[in-house]
Each structure stands twice: as structure tokens, then as C-alpha cells.
Amino acid sequence: ELKVEQNPLFLSMQEGKNYTIYCNYSTTSDRLYWYRQDPGKSLESLFVLLSNGAVKQEGRLMASLDTKARLSTLHITAAVHDLSATYFCAVLDTGNQFYFGTGTSLTVIP
Amino acid sequence: ETGVTQTPRHLVMGMTNKKSLKCEQHLGHNAMYWYKQSAKKPLELMFVYNFKEQTENNSVPSRFSPECPNSSHLFLHLHTLQPEDSALYLCASSRGPGQPQHFGDGTRLSIL
Numbered sequence: 001e002l003k004v005e006q007n008p009l010f011l012s013m014q015e016g017k018n019y020t021i022y023c024n025y026s027t028t029s030d031r032l033y034w035y036r037q038d039p040g041k042s043l044e045s046l047f048v049l050l051s052n053g054a055v056k057q058e059g060r061l062m063a064s065l066d067t068k069a070r071l072s073t074l075h076i077t078a079a080v081h082d083l084s085a086t087y088f089c090a091v092l093d094t095g096n097q098f099y100f101g102t103g104t105s106l107t108v109i110p
Numbered sequence: 111e112t113g114v115t116q117t118p119r120h121l122v123m124g125m126t127n128k129k130s131l132k133c134e135q136h137l138g139h140n141a142m143y144w145y146k147q148s149a150k151k152p153l154e155l156m157f158v159y160n161f162k163e164q165t166e167n168n169s170v171p172s173r174f175s176p177e178c179p180n181s182s183h184l185f186l187h188l189h190t191l192q193p194e195d196s197a198l199y200l201c202a203s204s205r206g207p208g209q210p211q212h213f214g215d216g217t218r219l220s221i222l
Contacts, residue, residue: 042213096207097166100153
């Protein structure tokens with residue numbers, strides 16, 4: 001079974017600061033997803049990374065994928081309060097099954 | 111409007127009750143999923159349906175029984191649940207297996 005680990009699990013950061021969330025996975029995959037979940041809400045798709053070296057950016061968030069290292073990062077630039085949420089990575093295995101990380105709960109402090 | 115609608119949003123039931131969770135998607139997708147989200151644990155995939163056929167059952171206890179009458183509707187029938195089954199149950203859909211998934215807001219289930 002594919003294992004997906006995220007760290008940190010909890011992140012409290014000040015507005016304007018930069019930080020990176022890490023997602024490691026245990027077996028070969030070349031498709032990785034990042035989701036955002038607000039309290040009481042559904043998961044919202046942020047990025048789909050489809051190949052080694054893929055980089056996607058949307059606003060203050062940038063995601064990258066290194067399939068050789070089995071690592072994806074979600075970088076936050078100049079955080080703002082609206083980014084407070086829980087962020088999940090999900091990895092697709094060769095059987096088209098998704099495996100989710102435990103999530104990173106991000107709180108941005110004014 | 112997420113395109114994936116789940117009802118009810120909240121459900122409290124006793125261990126001997128029978129209830130059903132409903133999921134409906136308006137996105138024209140062919141695959142639908144049930145996930146369980148418990149505190150401090152990763153989302154757990156429970157069931158996958160593709161073109162109304164069940165393709166995955168991840169060792170889910172038989173007290174959870176899925177039903178997919180068509181590509182737009184998915185049910186999760188519940189009976190004689192245990193307290194550890196209390197969780198948020200999320201439904202998702204996608205164009206096909208491995209495609210980006212769209213999630214509903216979930217049903218918060220509490221077992222007394």
C-alpha cells in the first residue's frame with residue numbers, strides 16, 4: 001500500500017512570511033494532487049502535477065513534483081489570512097487509486 | 111455550488127439504526143467515490159464506482175453498503191454502526207479513474 005506523509009501537520013505563520021509544506025510518498029507515482037479544505041467545506045482541487053519536474057503556480061501558492069525523490073512541495077509566498085485552511089496532497093498509484101496525506105493545518109496570523 | 115451534493119449534512123444515529131447517505135453529482139462524471147475522514151487520519155477510500163460498477167472495496171466492513179443506481183447518484187447504506195464509525199463521509203466524482211476528483215461538503219456522522 002502506498003504511504004503518503006505530509007509535514008508539518010500543523011503550521012502557524014505570520015502574514016507576509018514564506019513557508020513550504022512537504023509531501024513524501026512511498027512508491028512510484030507520476031501524478032500528484034494538492035487540495036485545500038476549509039472547515040466544514042469540501043476539498044477544493046488546487047494543483048495537478050503530472051510529471052517529474054512539474055511546477056504549477058496560482059497566486060501565492062506554488063507546487064512542484066520530484067518523482068525521483070518521491071516528493072512534492074507546496075510553497076507559500078507572503079502568506080495572507082485567506083490562506084488559512086487544511087492542505088492535502090494525494091498520490092495516484094498505478095492502479096488509479098488515490099492515497100491522501102494526513103493534511104497540513106495552516107493558520108496565518110495577522 | 112460544488113457540483114457534488116451530499117445529504118444530509120449532519121446525521122446522528124444509534125448503533126441499531128439504519129440510515130442512508132446520499133450523493134448526487136451534476137458534472138457528467140462517470141466515476142464516484144466514498145471516503146471516510148477521521149480526525150488526525152488521512153482520507154480513507156472506501157468504495158469506487160466507475161460507470162455504475164463497483165471497482166474498489168477497500169476492506170470496508172459489511173455494515174457499510176454502497177449503491178450506485180446510475181452515474182449521477184451514489185448511496186451509502188448504514189446499519190448497526192459502531193462508535194468508531196463517527197466521522198465525516200465525503201463523496202467525490204471524476205470523469206474517470208485517476209482523473210481530478212470533485213468533492214461534496216460531506217456528511218458529519220455521529221454514532222451514539
